[in-house]
Amino acid sequence: MKMIIAFVKPNMLDAVILALHKIEGLTGASSTEVQGFGRDRSMNDREISLKTKTHIKLEIACHDDLVDKVLSAIAKAAHTGLRGDGKIYVLPLDDAVRISGNERGENAV
Numbered sequence: 608m609k610m611i612i613a614f615v616k617p618n619m620l621d622a623v624i625l626a627l628h629k630i631e632g633l634t635g636a637s638s639t640e641v642q643g644f645g646r647d648r649s650m651n652d653r654e655i656s657l658k659t660k661t662h663i664k665l666e667i668a669c670h671d672d673l674v675d676k677v678l679s680a681i682a683k684a685a686h687t688g689l690r691g692d693g694k695i696y697v698l699p700l701d702d703a704v705r706i707s708g709n710e711r712g713e714n715a716v
Contacts, residue, residue, distance in 0.1 A: 608700040608716055609674050611667040614643070615685040615693040620663050626684035627667070630676050634716060636667045645691060662693065668700055668716050 615623055620638065627636055642659040669677055678695055685693055705715035 608703065608713055609669055609671060610698045610700045611665070611669065611674065611677055611681075611695065612698065613665040613667070613681050613685070613693060613695040614641070614662045615665065615681070616687070616691070617661055617663050619685045619687070619692075622684040623665065623681055626680040627677065630673060630680060632673055633667070633669055633677065636665050639664045639666075660691070668703060670713060670716060 613623075617640070624636070624638075627633060641662055641664045643662060644656070644659050665681070667677055674697060678697070681695055700716075702712060703715040704711050
């Protein structure tokens with residue numbers, strides 16, 4: 608199992624969610640509005656900006672065989688070609704528990 612964490616622009620969320628809905632076997636995703644900053648290459652070392660930008664953080668727990676499909680769907684749907692389109696991270700997911708039925712592991716995802 609893997610945990611996919613993606614940061615995308617807020618205006619791209621609908622397109623990303625639609626793309627994720629098309630992946631058979633994907634059980635869901637969670638989203639949160641977050642604030643953050645990245646490296647602003649237009650500024651020199653003496654300039655420091657305290658401004659943050661709003662992004663959407665998506666969290667998706669999925670089976671290993673869906674990872675490539677999820678990554679591709681997010682990357683394609685969130686791509687504008689402009690700087691700051693976002694990032695996607697993939698992490699190992701050791702365990703999961705479905706609270707309603709007490710299933711564990713891959714059965715809980």
